[in-house]
Amino acid sequence: MFLRQAYKTATFVSYGYMNWTRGSFLKHQKEFKDQEMAVDLTDKQCLVTGANTGIGYASAEALAARGATVHLVCRSKEKGEKAVGEIKAKTGNPNVSLQVCDLSSLQQVKDFAAEYTSSGRPLHILVNNAGLMETERTQTVDGLETNFAVNVAGVYAMTELLMPALKRASPESRVITVSSGGMLTENLNENLQYEDKNVFDGTTQYARNKRVQVALTEYWVQKHKDAVGFYSMHPGWVDTGGLKKSMPDFHSTFQKSLRFLNEGADTITWLALQPRAKLQNGEFYFDRKVAAKHLPGFGTQYTPKQVATIASKIHSLCGLPPMSD
Numbered sequence: 001m002f003l004r005q006a007y008k009t010a011t012f013v014s015y016g017y018m019n020w021t022r023g024s025f026l027k028h029q030k031e032f033k034d035q036e037m038a039v040d041l042t043d044k045q046c047l048v049t050g051a052n053t054g055i056g057y058a059s060a061e062a063l064a065a066r067g068a069t070v071h072l073v074c075r076s077k078e079k080g081e082k083a084v085g086e087i088k089a090k091t092g093n094p095n096v097s098l099q100v101c102d103l104s105s106l107q108q109v110k111d112f113a114a115e116y117t118s119s120g121r122p123l124h125i126l127v128n129n130a131g132l133m134e135t136e137r138t139q140t141v142d143g144l145e146t147n148f149a150v151n152v153a154g155v156y157a158m159t160e161l162l163m164p165a166l167k168r169a170s171p172e173s174r175v176i177t178v179s180s181g182g183m184l185t186e187n188l189n190e191n192l193q194y195e196d197k198n199v200f201d202g203t204t205q206y207a208r209n210k211r212v213q214v215a216l217t218e219y220w221v222q223k224h225k226d227a228v229g230f231y232s233m234h235p236g237w238v239d240t241g242g243l244k245k246s247m248p249d250f251h252s253t254f255q256k257s258l259r260f261l262n263e264g265a266d267t268i269t270w271l272a273l274q275p276r277a278k279l280q281n282g283e284f285y286f287d288r289k290v291a292a293k294h295l296p297g298f299g300t301q302y303t304p305k306q307v308a309t310i311a312s313k314i315h316s317l318c319g320l321p322p323m324s325d
Helices: 002-019 022-029 054-064 077-091 106-118 146-161 163-168 181-185 202-224 241-246 248-257 266-273 304-317
Strands: 045-049 069-074 096-100 125-128 174-178 229-233 284-286
Touching: 002 181, 045 054, 045 146, 054 069, 054 077, 054 125, 054 266, 069 077, 077 096, 106 146, 106 163, 125 146, 125 266, 146 163, 146 174, 146 202, 146 304, 174 202, 174 266, 181 202, 202 229, 202 241, 202 304, 229 266, 241 248, 266 284
Parallel strands: 045 069, 045 125, 069 096, 125 174, 174 229, 229 284
Antiparallel strands: none
16 A cells, blocks of 8 residues: 555656646647637626635636636635735726635525525636645534535535526536646545544545546536536646645745746636637646546546535535526
């Protein structure tokens, strides 16, 4: 077991260093087409979670720069207001607003989603960006493990409850979920909340959460068919405050090779701008291309039945009513 884990870790880090650094972005960038980003989003409603900093901020700014009405969903009112002001000033777009909502609270997610859907507004683009990596096992007010609550339960509840608004914007509406390359090291695990406190590993739980996000993307495609586009993506290794806080040793070792925020947000923006007919529904994207969801020899494959079982458990943990298609 130890040797296998050591092999997986070494393989993963080597693979990441070769493919996910800033150097790799600059290499891949040579194949990017500028015209694909020259899209006007005026009259489009966009919602970005965790948008007061990091990749979420860069994504929100990129969407606002193209004329979209952008809603920043943030936990902190103070930080959110600061981000809104900065994005308005940088882009000249007045249609940027703050929606205060803590994704670790299912009640707050439900209240926010109910308010948005009841307004009758469509939702063209939902970016599930907010994420968390806590190294110690803690619980939220709902009794959920904190990483799971934000990375999985909050994402699931937000997406499901905003489905009426997304379907109002069909067929061009889409959900973009920001996953991580770390998910390549983990398979679907029904121990969703990592309930053995004695062996809790925040990095492993984060990777498991990100694997679930990729699987849920596939699940939503099957559940909602072609009404909405669903895509997961990996931003690469990006220099964010969250990475520095959660993985200080990794950040210190690779800091000079990490991507800038706008580079991490590039594929999110690209996915938001492309005609849906050009994209592959349910796929995992990296640097504007479909990427592998599994690494050879890691044994992370799963079946649609396993995904459906996991989704059912999450739905129950979120306390959501039966959802209509």
